[in-house]
Amino acid sequence: MFSKFASIVIVALSALSSVSAAALPTSSDLVVRGGSHSFDNYGGFNSMSSFDNFYGSDNFDNSHFSESSITVVKEKELVCHSQSIEIIQQRLLVLQEMAKRIITEQVCEVETQTIVFEQFHSSMHGFSRDLRRFSGRGVGYDSAIASHFSNFYESDGSLSTSDFGFSGQDLGHSYVIPTGNNWSDSRSRSSVNSAYSAARSAVTKF
Numbered sequence: 001m002f003s004k005f006a007s008i009v010i011v012a013l014s015a016l017s018s019v020s021a022a023a024l025p026t027s028s029d030l031v032v033r034g035g036s037h038s039f040d041n042y043g044g045f046n047s048m049s050s051f052d053n054f055y056g057s058d059n060f061d062n063s064h065f066s067e068s069s070i071t072v073v074k075e076k077e078l079v080c081h082s083q084s085i086e087i088i089q090q091r092l093l094v095l096q097e098m099a100k101r102i103i104t105e106q107v108c109e110v111e112t113q114t115i116v117f118e119q120f121h122s123s124m125h126g127f128s129r130d131l132r133r134f135s136g137r138g139v140g141y142d143s144a145i146a147s148h149f150s151n152f153y154e155s156d157g158s159l160s161t162s163d164f165g166f167s168g169q170d171l172g173h174s175y176v177i178p179t180g181n182n183w184s185d186s187r188s189r190s191s192v193n194s195a196y197s198a199a200r201s202a203v204t205k206f
């Protein structure tokens with residue numbers, strides 16, 4: 001009995017160690033969190049010369065963005081109106097493809113393409129924490145920054161190259177927090193976490 005149990009434990013342990021060995025990231029995948037990360041002049045590329053200015057140093061993913069940097073503008077109250085999910089998915093895919101267009105047409109160094117995309121991807125994740133009410137920030141968006149969407153194109157249809165005149169540190173200065181969602185402190189915490197887990201477990205891991 002004992003030896004059977006012991007051999008099960010050993011099999012389980014060896015399975016565990018082979019799994020963790022296989023899952024061990026290669027050094028290029030290894031992500032060191034915290035500490036100092038400057039990307040100014042990364043690799044000596046001109047395109048990276050003042051990369052850190054945008055969100056400020058050591059703020060690659062804009063995780064320093066906090067409730068205290070938010071100014072809610074109250075001149076108009078916006079109430080959400082649900083649309084069919086396909087309408088939402090279409091618009092979000094447009095944003096995704098526009099991000100790819102900007103990165104592939106307006107950045108030529110492949111390292112810079114990679115770094116700026118990771119910044120975009122990771123800074124967007126902050127919104128996931130807003131939605132689950134983990135960040136302490138209001139769930140909304142910066143209306144001044146969002147309004148530049150209409151300036152994306154030149155009149156000939158090419159991508160605009162003009163300076164919109166803001167930096168990442170201006171994010172939050174004109175916040176709009178739409179109302180009308182059905183969040184309830186007592187009921188939504190667990191249901192939203194379940195929704196998040198269901199969604200994350202559907203994500204294919206590479």
Ligand SMILES: *[C@@H]1O[C@H](CO)[C@@H](O)[C@H](O)[C@H]1NC(C)=O
Nearest residue numbers: 181182183184185187188191
């Ligand atoms: C929000 O709406 C959904 C769909 O109608 C419902 O299932 C859920 O219980 C609502 N949540 C709250 C907190 O009312």
